[in-house]
Amino acid sequence: MKLKSLWKKVKTMPFILMVIMVLVTGCGGGEADKGGSKDSASAEKIIRVSEANVPKIDPGVGSDYSSSVALCNLYDTLVYPNDDGTLKPMLATKWETTDNGLTWIFDLRQGVKFHNGEELTAEDVVFSMERMLKMGEGYGYLYTNVIAEAKALDTYKVQFKLKETFGPFLSTLVRLYVLDKSQVMANIKTPGPYGEMGDYGKDWLLNHDAGSGPFKVQELKMQEYLSAERFEQYWGGWDKDAPEAFKIIGTNSAPTIRTLMTRKELEISDQWQSEEALKALDEIPGVSVNSAFMGSMMNIMLNTKKAPTDDVHFRKALAYILDYQIIENKIFPGSKKALGPVPFNLPGAAQGLPQYSRNLEKAKQELEKSKYANNLEKYPVELAWIAEVPDEEKIALLLQANAAELGIKINIVKTPWLSFTEQVASPETTANASIIFVSPHYNDAGSVIETRYHSNSAGTWEQCEWLKDTNLDIAIKQAIGTVEDSLRASKYKAIQESIVDLCPTLWVFDQAEKRAYQSDYILWPAAEAGKAGKPVNTVMGYAFYFHDFKVYPEKVTK
Amino acid sequence: MNLRTFLMKRLMLSIFVIVGLSIVIFVISRVVPGDPARMALGSKAPQFAVDALRQEMYLDKPLISQYVYWAKGVVTGDLGKSLITKRAVLEDVQEFLPATLELALFAGVIMVLFSIIFGALAAKYRDTWIDTLIRIMAYSGVAMPSFVLAVLFLLLFGYIWPIIPVLGRLSTDVLPPPSLTGLITIDSLLTGNLAAFWDGFKHLILPSLALAIGPLFQEARLIRSAMTDNMNKDYVTAVTGYGIPSRIIMRKYLLKPSLIPAVSVMGLDLAALMGNAFLVEVIFNWPGISRYGMNAMLQKDLNAISAVIIVFGCIFVLVNIIVDFIVAYLDPRIRLGGKI
Numbered sequence: 001m002k003l004k005s006l007w008k009k010v011k012t013m014p015f016i017l018m019v020i021m022v023l024v025t026g027c028g029g030g031e032a033d034k035g036g037s038k039d040s041a042s043a044e045k046i047i048r049v050s051e052a053n054v055p056k057i058d059p060g061v062g063s064d065y066s067s068s069v070a071l072c073n074l075y076d077t078l079v080y081p082n083d084d085g086t087l088k089p090m091l092a093t094k095w096e097t098t099d100n101g102l103t104w105i106f107d108l109r110q111g112v113k114f115h116n117g118e119e120l121t122a123e124d125v126v127f128s129m130e131r132m133l134k135m136g137e138g139y140g141y142l143y144t145n146v147i148a149e150a151k152a153l154d155t156y157k158v159q160f161k162l163k164e165t166f167g168p169f170l171s172t173l174v175r176l177y178v179l180d181k182s183q184v185m186a187n188i189k190t191p192g193p194y195g196e197m198g199d200y201g202k203d204w205l206l207n208h209d210a211g212s213g214p215f216k217v218q219e220l221k222m223q224e225y226l227s228a229e230r231f232e233q234y235w236g237g238w239d240k241d242a243p244e245a246f247k248i249i250g251t252n253s254a255p256t257i258r259t260l261m262t263r264k265e266l267e268i269s270d271q272w273q274s275e276e277a278l279k280a281l282d283e284i285p286g287v288s289v290n291s292a293f294m295g296s297m298m299n300i301m302l303n304t305k306k307a308p309t310d311d312v313h314f315r316k317a318l319a320y321i322l323d324y325q326i327i328e329n330k331i332f333p334g335s336k337k338a339l340g341p342v343p344f345n346l347p348g349a350a351q352g353l354p355q356y357s358r359n360l361e362k363a364k365q366e367l368e369k370s371k372y373a374n375n376l377e378k379y380p381v382e383l384a385w386i387a388e389v390p391d392e393e394k395i396a397l398l399l400q401a402n403a404a405e406l407g408i409k410i411n412i413v414k415t416p417w418l419s420f421t422e423q424v425a426s427p428e429t430t431a432n433a434s435i436i437f438v439s440p441h442y443n444d445a446g447s448v449i450e451t452r453y454h455s456n457s458a459g460t461w462e463q464c465e466w467l468k469d470t471n472l473d474i475a476i477k478q479a480i481g482t483v484e485d486s487l488r489a490s491k492y493k494a495i496q497e498s499i500v501d502l503c504p505t506l507w508v509f510d511q512a513e514k515r516a517y518q519s520d521y522i523l524w525p526a527a528e529a530g531k532a533g534k535p536v537n538t539v540m541g542y543a544f545y546f547h548d549f550k551v552y553p554e555k556v557t558k
Numbered sequence: 559m560n561l562r563t564f565l566m567k568r569l570m571l572s573i574f575v576i577v578g579l580s581i582v583i584f585v586i587s588r589v590v591p592g593d594p595a596r597m598a599l600g601s602k603a604p605q606f607a608v609d610a611l612r613q614e615m616y617l618d619k620p621l622i623s624q625y626v627y628w629a630k631g632v633v634t635g636d637l638g639k640s641l642i643t644k645r646a647v648l649e650d651v652q653e654f655l656p657a658t659l660e661l662a663l664f665a666g667v668i669m670v671l672f673s674i675i676f677g678a679l680a681a682k683y684r685d686t687w688i689d690t691l692i693r694i695m696a697y698s699g700v701a702m703p704s705f706v707l708a709v710l711f712l713l714l715f716g717y718i719w720p721i722i723p724v725l726g727r728l729s730t731d732v733l734p735p736p737s738l739t740g741l742i743t744i745d746s747l748l749t750g751n752l753a754a755f756w757d758g759f760k761h762l763i764l765p766s767l768a769l770a771i772g773p774l775f776q777e778a779r780l781i782r783s784a785m786t787d788n789m790n791k792d793y794v795t796a797v798t799g800y801g802i803p804s805r806i807i808m809r810k811y812l813l814k815p816s817l818i819p820a821v822s823v824m825g826l827d828l829a830a831l832m833g834n835a836f837l838v839e840v841i842f843n844w845p846g847i848s849r850y851g852m853n854a855m856l857q858k859d860l861n862a863i864s865a866v867i868i869v870f871g872c873i874f875v876l877v878n879i880i881v882d883f884i885v886a887y888l889d890p891r892i893r894l895g896g897k898i
Contacts, residue, residue: 053642053853061644063600136607137599144604193614206645222643222653223853224726224845253840255709259716259724418590418858421597441602451602460601 045244045551047522049544050257050270054250055226056138057217058205059177060131063138065271068541070226070248075177075211078106078125079170081443081539083529085347087170091120091178091212101165101483108156112235114180115209115216122152127181129160131200139175142442146172165481167488168444171347174539175442180210214238214547215246225249234547241523241550261287261516264556268524268544269516274391275333278514286520286557290527291334291512295343295538296439297448298332300383300399300506301464303434305427308379313370315503318381318433319356320363321402322506331394334514338507341452341499342492345510345538347485348445350493353500356507360405367406380409384423384431387416392435395508399433425459427466434464437511443539445492446480453499465504472498520557523550561886568882572875576868580632583867584625587860593617594858598641614639615860628864638861642853647865650850655869656740657727658839658846662831663741665766669774669831670824674813676774677781677820682808684786692778699775705837708768712841715764723761725843732757765842769834773827777820784816818889825881829874 055070056062062071078092092106112120129150132140146169149161162169184201187208192199201210207220214236215228227247230238251257252270254277260266262284269281282289302309302318309315324337337357342349372379383399385392393414400410413431415423423429440447450457454476457463472495479491499505517524526536526543537543595611596603612618615638616627631638637647680692716724727742728734735745735754742758745751788794789812797807832848839849847866854862 056644058644136604136610140607141600141602141604144606193610203645206643221845222645222650223850224843249843251840251843253843255712255716255841256725256843259712262717263720418597422593457601462601 045242045553046247047243047245047267047546047549047551048247048249048260048265049268050249050251050260050266052250052252052270052272054220054223055248057207057209057220057226058202059128059138059179059211060135060140060200061138061202061205063175065540066248066250067138069544070228070541071177072174072213072541073215073246073544073546074209074213074217074228075179076112076120076213077176077178078108078173081171081174081537081542083526083535083537085345085443085535085538087174091125095170097483099161101167101169101481102162104160104162104169105153106158106160108158109235110156112212113233114183114212115231116180116183117233118180118182120178120180120212121155122158123155124178124181125158125176126150126152127184128179129176131179131184131197132176134194134197135200135202142172142175165483167480167482167485168442168446171444172442174542178212180212183210214545218245223250236547238547239550241552243546243549243551246546257281257516258284261518264518267518267522267551271513271515273514273516278516281516284516286518287516288519288527289514289516290519290524290530291514292526292530292536292543293336293343293345293510293538294439294513294536294540294543295346296437296511296513297338297343298335298395298435298437298508298511299452300395300508301434301436302504302506303427303430303432303464303466304502304504305466305468306430306432308370308372308376309381309432311370311372312503313366313368314372316356317363317367317370317406318399318403318408319503319506320359320366321406322356322399322508323358323402324508325358326398327395327509331391331398332509332511334512335509336512338510340496341505341507342445342448342496343440343510343538345535346440346445346448347443348489348492350445350496353496356503358402363406367408376407377409380411381433382413382431383410383433383435384413384415384420385435386420387414389437395435399506421461424461424464427458430464430466433506436461436464438462439540440538445496446476446488449492449495449499450476450480453495453504467502467504469502518556521552521555523552525549561883564886565879565883568879572879575875576871579871580629580864580868581625583864583871584628585621587858587863588621588624590858594641594860597858628861632868637865640854640862641859642857642862647861650862651847651865651869652740654845654847654850656737657844658832658835658848660741660743661762661766661769661835661839661844661846662828664743664762665769665831666828668766669770669777669827672770673774673777673820673824674781674817676778677816678785678808678813680778680782681785681789681812681816684782689782692775692782696775696779699771700779702772704768704772704834705841707771708765708838708841711764711768722763723757724764727758727761727845728754729757729761765835765838765844768838768842769831772834773824773830777824777827780820780823781816784819785812788812788816814888818885821885821888822881825877825884828881829870829877832870832873 051066053066055067057070057074059071059075076091078090079087080090082088091109091112093109095104095106097104108122114120132143133147136144146162146166147160148163151159153159187204188198188201189203190198194200209217214231214234216231218227218229220226225247229245252272254273257269257273258280261281278289281287302315304310328335328337340350340353367373383396385396396412400412403410451462453467453472455468455473458466458468475495479488479495482488482491525548530536595608595617599607599611616624635648640647640650643650676692680689683689712724715722723729732754735749735751738745738748743755746754746758794811797811835846835848836852839846851866854866
């Protein structure tokens, strides 16, 4: 092409582009620009939630927050967790246990339809459990060491035989999402890693559901969103103001969230917005910030196998010197000082445990009893915080300043999550102190106690204490194997008391999970419960059971 | 050396570059801390599931064997499975690459076009207010990273002046065109879906501007500088003396030779647009391969990381070949090895 003709084109292009730009801006401001009719709250009763990622909607695979939200809306479970930590019937209308807690029999609700119109039977429950056991992914770990056999006794009766007694078994069943066996089997790919089951339908279940829950999948766009619409034949029925659809958007980018909330294109934000971002969101007309205790706790885990934190008195000195009040009031406002190893609102959390609160005198006394008291300069404490959670640095700096009052030197180390998970694999490479948030896996104190303090979890990010105490392991196993609730709770209490006495952790605070939401036009039961001072569902995901939400498009703030 | 031989040599060289890149990125992605199988399945997953996944990904084999398995797969079009999306990485690349390509192409058009215009204007009106204005814009544009511009655009057009869509590729009430190339604007034109074209086009404006502005002004400064240098050359004095109108001198005798140094930089910038898109895609919620790559790195999704880097590497190499070709076309001394 000659330069002359190229230049002619170049000369005319800006004008074309300018005309286009004028047209673009001239036509701007229309409904489509603001998200379109389908995206605006006024046109459809929809709940849109942002999460850190797009959910994995295969019940055998997903287990993170986003997936947990999606799964409890797409699938039904045998039992449903109440806000107060108890369970109520769902697919199972009643249940009984025999053999001293080794056999569980559930009677199923009749007439429950899957999204494809087929009826849900005991065979589907057995298939769902066996699939989880064989795949071992997602929430499968809850059952792999527990279930010996799953069997359909008749069309509406299912039996589970346990390998050994497991007290919280019923609580874990809120994670057994029931799949339509025939639909999954019709979509398996062979060959696959699971022998005759091929890929067990994993490929198909990436963006389809085979559930009976209140919502059915409309579209799942990888890395973008999951959208689901109401299942009109849902056995649980529908309220006239209930949402017609929900959408989980996989982003937590602060500017994006703010834009979406301002445009009323997002009803509930994710929990990862910083305090500053939440303040800005709170200022948007019609938007409020909900703060609820959902079981997450911040811990400073102390390595009990490395000097100087191997000394219980040294650990107690740190526990007495930390200024919990400043954290509660200034650094993480809305949070609540932790009362022990288990979040206060988890069933089985012990009441009246001895407390560590800031007390300079007690801290000095404990330090004097420590074998490192006269050699503090030789034993600096390495304190790791996670680079991806910037607010943790404030806690690290506070503890550093507090410990300096005792003459303890703390070296703060900012550690990326990947490196951190690798470093905690051995006691030598684990820092003296690690700042970590931990959430329960199911709604029972045993979940936290076992995960955090049983020797099996040493070397994972959930136990940087390296407690490895045989007596404690035996006590945990005995307690968790106790079927009777009150007896189990008393065993849990004894364990919590002994853990507090060992002081392997600074239990800093129970985290108030904060999310901005459109309080003007949606009714979010968990937020309402929180406002009324009532307990909020602590089972991850269930505070977002959209079936119980209400949407009032006419109340959208203009 | 004719253009064909020149091109063949460059292609051969590129194969070595890609193989070298694949080895480097493979080793780096494997030696960073963290067990990808454990990370994919979670800390509570039973060991048998983790072991099965490790076996499936050949992570239980020595590094060299792992590379051989991976390279064999790449040659046969199998890039492995993603730990994040749980499906074939090739499918992911096919889904996310077009979005980034469309963004980079659109940004590239803006960048090339306006850098020439601003560069030429600044040279023609050198030392006037126009030149000063373009210089100020250039300093601001170069100094401001793409993601800062992206946030500014989002704040400006998201709240204060909401006249243009700011998030995603298409409004949800607009029916997307059937995927032929994966580029929404092209596909919608090919299928005659003007509503989708218009909507897709509007969604492209802000993210591509955020990407293009920095390199655009950098190149404008280069073109201005080359043109003003050439203005002092004897041949320009001669053609001016012959009475040739200044506008013809500008476009015929100044612009072409002045473009040569800028073209090389433009090529690099074009390829770099995709790399710069990482944060811009996150901010504008743009479902492209840059955002996919960033998630892959954060979650140690080995196959996805390797695939994204290789794809970027191939694009970088390809763009460089095209740039070399253009430069060789514009300046015969280059393809003839300076023998002219």
